[in-house]
Amino acid sequence: MRIALVAHNQKKDDMVALAIEFAPLLRQHTLMATGTTGGRLQDEAGLTVERLLSGPLGGDLQIGARLSMGEVDTLIFLRDPMTAQPHEPDINALVRACDVHNVPCATNMATARMLLEDLSRR
Numbered sequence: 528m529r530i531a532l533v534a535h536n537q538k539k540d541d542m543v544a545l546a547i548e549f550a551p552l553l554r555q556h557t558l559m560a561t562g563t564t565g566g567r568l569q570d571e572a573g574l575t576v577e578r579l580l581s582g583p584l585g586g587d588l589q590i591g592a593r594l595s596m597g598e599v600d601t602l603i604f605l606r607d608p609m610t611a612q613p614h615e616p617d618i619n620a621l622v623r624a625c626d627v628h629n630v631p632c633a634t635n636m637a638t639a640r641m642l643l644e645d646l647s648r649r
């Protein structure tokens with residue numbers, strides 16, 4: 528599976544913790560991430576990740592474009608609902624692309640864990 532991983536700043540610690548917990552599973556898949564998220568996943572979880580641009584610089588749009596081309600099978604996007612983001616339209620576009628193309632999209636830890644647990648049973 529090709530899994531995209533994205534986390535807003537206030538959610539990056541959660542993303543790293545999730546990645547460490549599921550590292551053996553995630554290593555069996557192809558990973559891509561927005562820039563800063565990807566850097567932390569490489570450095571702190573030891574994962575091999577294709578790093579795209581940082582979210583505010585177009586990374587969400589890059590993932591959305593790849594997803595729309597059929598190159599992403601699932602998205603874990605830990606959004607921060609409490610902080611306004613300068614690139615809100617890009618965030619909405621990425622989540623919308625998941626709905627348009629029927630790609631599973633986990634936007635909080637509980638759903639992300641369910642998604643990864645389901646993947647680990649396959």
Ligand SMILES: O=C(CO)COP(=O)(O)O
Pocket residue numbers: 533534535536560561562563564565580581582583586587618
């Ligand atoms: O802003 C983001 C998602 O909208 C995440 O981007 P970074 O991983 O580069 O911080």
